[in-house]
Amino acid sequence: MxxxxxxxxxxxxxxxxxxLSGRGVYTDDMxxxxxxxxxxxxxxxxxGRIKSINxxxxxxxxxxxAIFTGEDxxxxxxxxxxxxINSRDGTPMREPKRPVLxxxxxxxxxxxxxAVIAETYNEAKDAAQQLADDSDIEELPAIVDMKKAVADASNRVHDEIPDNLCFDWGWIEDNRAAVDAAFKSAPHITxxxxxxxxxxxxxxxxxSSIGEYxxxxGDYKLTTTSQNPHLTRLLVAAFVLGIxxxxxxxxxxxxxxxxxxxIYHYGEEALVLAASRKLGRPVRWTAERTESFLTDAHGRDHVTKIEMASTKDGEILAIRTETLANxxxxxxxxxTATPTFLHGTLMAGPYKVPHVYVNVKTVFTNTAPVDAYRGAGRPEATFSIERIVDKMCRELNLDPFEVRRKNLIQPDQFPYTTPVGLVYDTGNYQATLDKLIxxxxVAGFDKRAAASKAKGKLRGMGLSTWIEACGIAPSNLVGVLGSRVGLYDAATVRVNATGNISVMTGAHSHGQGxxxxxxxxxxxxxxxxxSSIEIVHGDTSKIPFGMGSYGSRSLAVCGSAMSKAVDKIIAKGKKIAAHMLEAxxxxxxxxxxxxxxxxxxxxKSFGEIAFSAYVPHNYPLETLEPGLEETAFYDPANFTYPAGAYLCEVEVDPxxxxxxxxxxxxADDFGHVMNPMIVEGQVHGGVGQGIGQALLENTSYDENGQLLTASYMDYAMPRADDVPFYTVDHSCITPCTHNPLGVKGCGEAGAIGSPPAVVNAVIDALHRGGHSHVKHIDMPVSPARVWSAING
Amino acid sequence: MTKVSMTVNGKAVSGEVEGRTLLSTFLREGLGLTGTHVGCDTSQCGACVVHVDGKAVKSCTTFAADVAGASVKTIEGMNNPDGSLSVVQQAFQDHHGLQCGFCTPGMVMSSAALLAENPKPTEAEIRHYLEGNICRCTGYHNIVKAVLAASGQDAAALAAE
Known part of the structure; x- marks a missing residue:
């Protein structure tokens, strides 16, 4: 049962x-x-150069x-x-100021x-249009393409940064000679x-944001759409406005x-606070969808050359990559963390690869800022690795299941130190691969392929064995790597006198449950x-501290803090009980x-202990404070390493x-699972987004830097009839060895593991259909691209 | 400004609107019915779907003045009279058909409209009907399951997991 x-x-x-009843309260509802x-x-x-704003x-x-400009x-x-992040030569990254306006x-x-502030939205909108008409902005040549940005030093996004490079990062620089040597002697290079x-x-x-002063x-309040309100408070207060x-x-x-x-702090949040101070009235703003497309931080946008050295029978000897990251x-x-420490450190994948070297150059362009998006760096690493493993198998005429099985880290090799700086604490990658098969x-594939063929379709299957590092992170480690914050978390467990409980957590739920x-x-x-426990989140005045929810860290880090705080409650309860029971x-x-x-x-029941803590008539007051409330901070000892194996089958219409x-x-290994229904829902959602990336979604800027895909008419979001029912399993469990719940995190897995499975399946279908000249198709694998590949 | 009157969730309401006032704005700001959400402004995402005289309509691209005299139902009008969740709403909770909840009001209203015209839809019919409702959280799996369940079909058997 x-x-x-x-x-x-x-x-x-x-x-x-x-x-479901229309009684949620989102920022714009207030x-x-x-x-x-x-x-x-x-x-x-x-x-463009701002010449005047009248x-x-x-x-x-x-x-x-009121009207505000950059001058303010x-x-x-x-x-x-x-x-x-430091460049390979040790110089710090270029860090231009990002102003409020x-x-x-x-x-x-x-x-x-x-920005214009007015009594009504329509009045503000009309005046903003007038202000746009009265502004003189001299258009300058746009820098859009990353390769051109790096090559042409005459045109600069930031005048003080000559080559549009933020940094040129090597990971790990000391690995480079050994990697190059492995390639020199390799029997096969893909x-x-x-x-x-x-x-x-x-x-x-x-x-959406509302500022109140x-x-x-002299107090301020910012109500905002944030995954981590404490980080926003820190950034607004200490860095931007000096509150x-x-x-x-x-x-x-x-x-x-x-x-x-x-996750991120945006200028609109600072503006509504500054404006509310000036006016003494609440100031609100909500993005229109096109504003969201233009200004929300985008994701991915890597151009990568990856090379893999192997034996002729598919043993991976070395991996070397060069990436331009926008x-x-x-x-x-x-x-700056996303294309580096969330990407380069994963470039060994779940494999026993002795030598890995990753080079990432990050490039400024005249496009919206790019940052972490579900998976953040790890989907990019996984896609590169899983695509090239498949390509290697094809070049050497090897079975992609067997080649992966041969290269996967063995269950008895944990803890496993990778050549790119991580120690995987535990895992069983063979188990998830077996479960997937x-x-x-997989045995029935040929029959399904024959049925597809009878319909005039080409069927293919694509495999991906993936790993990620999440539950970010040990603060001392990320400090060494360049993080300017700690990445612990906190929770307070307040047992009320009547025995019910309020838990104040630093995690923020925006769909995770x-x-x-x-x-x-x-x-x-x-x-x-x-039902007697209330979870309180998302309010810096109520919760002790928190670094919020991202990187699949909520349960692994924030949940661990909560678990520790509960342990303290139990420990104190024992002292109270000992007194009451004279033991x-x-x-x-x-x-x-x-x-x-x-x-x-x-x-004594838990309720009796709670009551005694708040009505301490029979209580060890000489040695114990009254009350029953405990706070714990938790700083993880390591990342967590969820892993799994995904298989996609596609039908291609030639x-x-x-x-x-x-x-x-x-087939995923998330460690212990707290609520299977929610975990499965997280995987469904991640896979849906991964299929979106693989088949549908693209963010297209033209050569002038105009965003061509700035609405849902133009940007192809996955819709209900683009995706199937998914089969998901999380029964393979190797509990995390270093957090109290043995959990690893599941929020990003689907988005990380799925894109290469889809693309590998398409390539497989084309090869089985006789189109073996097609080696790769870039995402999104749209009908036009597939048709061109077949016929090109 | 003109005065419009209509019935919303069974109650007669009226208000002053400009010709350009959208139904979604009238519901949210005029009547305080903030369960109807605006996610895209271009009639694509479906978070704003309400029923006008029983038909699913995107309220972000409908003028309030155009539905004068009509009967409008929003997500706030979907619960049973005793406040409990209706069959469609309950199916969404039972099958985890929502995560962040933002697209949910529109999903529920569209699903209810589908079931009113097609009480036993197939999986393909559900997916086709819900094309105009975008959800970024669920990958649609549990939404489709919820609609199958709300129609009295065996969702678990149909959504082979």
């Missing part, structure tokens, strides 16, 4: 009732007394209350990059250079040049998806009903919600090039 509550149960989500509206004036050229006409328009913010701080130059279409297509995260809720106290951290509250209420794009016009908060009925799952964990540990603390055992004296029937996903099967 499956469990019906606590850890491992598919508890239904408590948050669903409000979402109406505030005296509220005003901000509309941003955005550049319609990719690169605010006089706009200022006279009905309802206009030129003396305050910029929005910083969170990681300092553009000053001097605009650097991408959508770059905001002014080479592949590929593009990891630029994506727009497209959380369905557009970004309270003149009576004391204790005078700023940041609240992220119900947030409609993030996928990375809402960071766009400015450095978003995690933009069974679930996907923490309100349900975190309550399951606490319920299991304390032996009390889930030694060492003799008290806690189980099933009861503190009892071992070997006796003397016991007449049109259209690819249909016939089936998609996942």
């Amino acid at each position: 499956p469990k019906d509550h606590g850890i491992g149960a598919s508890s239904k989500r408590r948050e669903d009732v409000r979402f 109406a505030l007394h005296g509220q005003t509206y901000a509309v941003f004036v955005r550049s319609n050229v990719a690169h 605010t006089a006409n706009a200022a006279k328009m009905p309802g206009v209350l 913010f030129k003396d305050v701080g910029g929005n910083p990059a969170g990681w300092l 553009a000053h001097g130059k605009v650097r991408h279409v959508g770059d905001a250079y002014a 080479t592949l040049e590929l593009v990891n297509n630029r994506l727009v995260p497209n959380a369905m809720e557009p970004r 309270f003149p009576g106290t 004391p951290e204790n005078k700023l509250t940041v609240v992220a209420p119900d947030v409609g998806g993030g996928f990375g794009s809402k 960071v766009g016009a400015y450095l978003s908060n995690f933009s 069974e679930l996907a009925d 923490h309100e349900t799952v975190f309550a399951q964990v606490v319920a299991e540990k304390l032996g009390i009903p889930e 030694s603390e060492n003799d008290i055992v806690f189980a099933d919600g009861k503190f009892s004296v071992a070997g006796t029937d003397k016991a 007449e049109t090039g259209k690819v249909d996903i016939a089936s998609f099967t996942c």
Whole structure:
């Protein structure tokens, strides 16, 4: 029987009732007394010099209350990059200021250079248009293509950065000679040049922010669409506006998806706060969808050359890559970590590769900033590795299942130190591969291929064995690597006098279901009903601290902090129980919600202990403080390493090039699973996004830096009839060895493992159909690209 | 400004609107019914779907003045009279057909409209009907399952897992 509550149960989500009834409260749903509206004036050229902004006409328009330009913010701080990366020669990265509003130059279409605040949205919108008409911006040649950006030093995104390079990073530089030597003597070398297509995260809720200033106290409040309100508070307070951290509250209420794009602090958040201070009234802003396309941090956008040295029978000897990674016009908060430490460190994959060297050059262009998007660096690494493994198999006429099996790290080799700086604590990659082969009925493929052929379709199957590092991260390690923040997390568990519980967690739920799952964990540990536990998140005035939710870290890091805090509650409860039961603390055992004296029937319920803590009439006051509330901070000892094996089957129509996903099967190892229903939902969503990347989505800038795909009419989001039912399994479990719950994280897996499985399947279908000249097709594998590849 | 009157979730309502006022704006800002969401402004994402005289309509591209006199139903009107979740809503919870919840009101309204005109849709019919509703979280798997379940079909058997 499956469990019906606590850890491992598919508890239904408590948050669903409000979402299904239209009673969720997202930022734009809040109406505030005296509220005003901000509309941003955005550049319609990719690169330009601001010659003049004449605010006089706009200022006279009905309802206009204030106008801001870059001039108003030129003396305050910029929005910083969170990681300092050094180039191979030891020089620090180039780090141009990212202002609240553009000053001097605009650097991408959508770059905001002014903002209008008015009584109504329509008035603000009308005045913003007037202001745009009254602005003189001299258009400069746009820098869009990364190779040209690096080659042409005469045209610069930032005048002070001569070659448009942010840094030239080598990982690990000391590996380079051995890698080069391995290639020199290798029996076989496979080479592949590929593009990891630029994506727009497209959380369905557009970004939205409300700034409030309270003149009576000097306090500020920012309500915003954030995945990590404490980080936003830190950045706004300490770096951008110079507000004391204790005078700023940041609240992220119900947030409609993030996928990375809402990790970062954006200039609009600083603007609404500064404007509310000036006006003494709330100032609100919500992005239109096209604004989201133009200004949300994008994802991926790598151009990579990968080489693999191997034996003739498929043993991988070395991997070498050169990547150009686009960071766009400015450095978003995690933009320098994503193509480096979240990408280069994964470039050994789940394989026993003795030698790996990764080179990444990050390039400024006149495009929107690029940062972490679901998977962040790890999808790029996985795609490169899994595509070239497949290509190697094809060149050497080897079976892709057997070659992977041969190269996978063996279960008895953990902990396994990779040549790119990670120590995988545990795993069993053979187990997930075996499970996949069974679930996907690989043995029955030929029969299905024959059926497809009878319909005039080409069927193919594509495999991907992937690993990721998540649960970011040990603070001391990321500090060495260049992080400017720590990446621990915190939780407070408050047992109320009546015995129910409030848990304040640093994780932020924007779809993950923490309100349900975190309550399951606490319920299991304390032996009390889930319904008496409330999970509080997303408000810096309520929770102790938190680095938020991204990188599949919520349960592994924030959940571990919560687990530790619960342990402290139990430890204190034992002391109280020992006093009440007149026993030694060492003799008290806690189980099933009861503190009892071992070997006796003397016991106190959890509720009795809680009551005693708050009404301490019979209580060891001389040695123990009253109350029952504990806070814990948790800094992980290592990353966690979820891994798995994915198989995609496609049908290709050779007449049109259209690819249909016939089936998609996942066998994952996430360690212990707290709520199977939610874990499966996370994998479904990730695979859906991965199929989107592989077949549909592309972010297309023209040579002038105009975004051609800036609405859902132009950007191909996956829709219900683009995807199949997925088969997902998480029964292969090697628990994480270093966190208290043995969990690894599941949020990004689907988006990491799936794109190469899809593309490998398409190539397989074409080869089986006789089109063996097709070696690679870049994503998105659109009908036009497939048709051209077949006929080209 | 003109005065419009209509019935929303069974109640007679009226308000002053400009000719350009969208139904979604009238519902959200005029009536405080913020369950109807606006996700794209271009009639693509479907977060804003409501029922107008029983038909699924994208309220972000409908003028409030154009539905004067009509009967409008929003997500806030979907619960049973006792406040419990209706069959479609309950199926979404039972089958985890939502994550962040932002597209959910539109998904529920579209699904209810589908089931009203086609009480036992096939998987393909559901996927085709929901093309106009974008969800970024679920990969659609559990949404399609929820609609199958709401129609009384054996969702677990049809969604081979």
